[in-house]
Amino acid sequence: MAEAQQGPRARYREQTRAEIKDAALRQLADGGVAALALTRIAKDMGLSGPALYRYFASRDDLLNALIRDAYDDAATAMGVAAARSEAAAHSPRERLRALAAAYRSWAVGEPHRYLLIQGSPVPGYVAPADTLERARAVLGPFLPVFAGGVPGAGVAPVVAQMAAWLGSDAGVGDWVTAYATDTAGDPAAKARALAGAVLAWSQLHGSVGLEVAGQFAGMGHEGDTLLAAQTDMLADAFALA
Template sequence: MAEAQLGPRARYREQTRAEIKESALRQLADGGVAALALTRIAKDMGLSGPALYRYFASRDDLLNALIRDAYDDAATAIGGAAARSAAVPASPRERLRSLAAAYRDWAVAEPHRYLLIQGSPVPGYVAPADTLDRARAVLGPFLPVFADGTPGTGVAPVVEQMTAWLGSDPAVGGWVAEYAADATADTAACARALAGALLAWAQLHGSVGLETAGQFAGMGHSVDTLLDAQIGMLADAFGLE
């Protein structure tokens, strides 16, 4: 429901929840998940502890909201890059580079949020089931890029496993159909799309994850150059022009 359609009490609640999340993100940026404390957020906002729990029942409840938001924002950024590529003549290789750049740009601009959605933020935390669909929305725009590719022998085993996955999980076919409708009737095209998106995710997370965690500090390479080389090799592996 749009904010304008909400009553005053509901608008106040949504505004307060948004302010709590903003305070939490500042804590994450300053010290990571270990620094996230509901009592500190309550103090910063001039709320009592019990008052804060009316908006988020626990730290995990707050983490759920932050993770959902992060996935949604990342999906918006990558979806925007896909839309811009579709608006002008662009080859599959160019589209892949554009999507990869959007993925990295979002992560580098929001490193604390990127690290939050990559892996378990705290021991024992279990993300809500709906984050799966949100994660797939981030990778969805990569699917049509690979659907018409020509996979080489090096990635053929991944394509084969994706073919088996399609046969065992109908929801996976629905995910492909949402982003690569032209491939829906062709199992081989769907398998190529899934294999390419999976490998793109692995390549991107490897490079971008190291960068956002500061692991490239002091090394003599440009991250842009490294990522461009990785994406170029992936494009070659799928015969993307």
């Protein structure tokens, strides 16, 4: 009897949690993280404060859930783009372009969620430990793109530092191998892959972050045009075909 009741209860709980998260996302879209207020969410949903806290113990607990969801959705978008590019037998340069475009598309389409995970940190907030793995899942598809590249002199110092990082952190090497399987047993290829992915992330965050924050308004260019130019320059730096 208890098991028969557990199914509907569990579904109701997950449905209510989803509704709370949807309400929180609307607040984020309207006013950013500063606008997030559990008491207001409870009022809008017709719940008492104590009732809402049965689903999320605190504002930070709710933020944790929103951040996990955002990373997971971004990782899914990147994974889909990577799979499509691979199926189309794209060259490394074309794959890089496709991944960069997918990242920008997700961020521009979900600006409040992008800013939640890549914007200014919330004062006093400490992200959950599993955030790192979720962030790596977003960046992972870039790793195989650069593994076979030929880094030029301009990016050689980054490659050298990534090689040192790999030597001091086995977990990083495992992450690279999980996405760029051809780098197994090849430290130099791992260093190239990691350097390219880190440089791609920094360029993406810089360009996309400025666009999402509205900093390109009135500057006479489109965000996708700028990102494509930056992506090609990075491809040139690694001599990607």
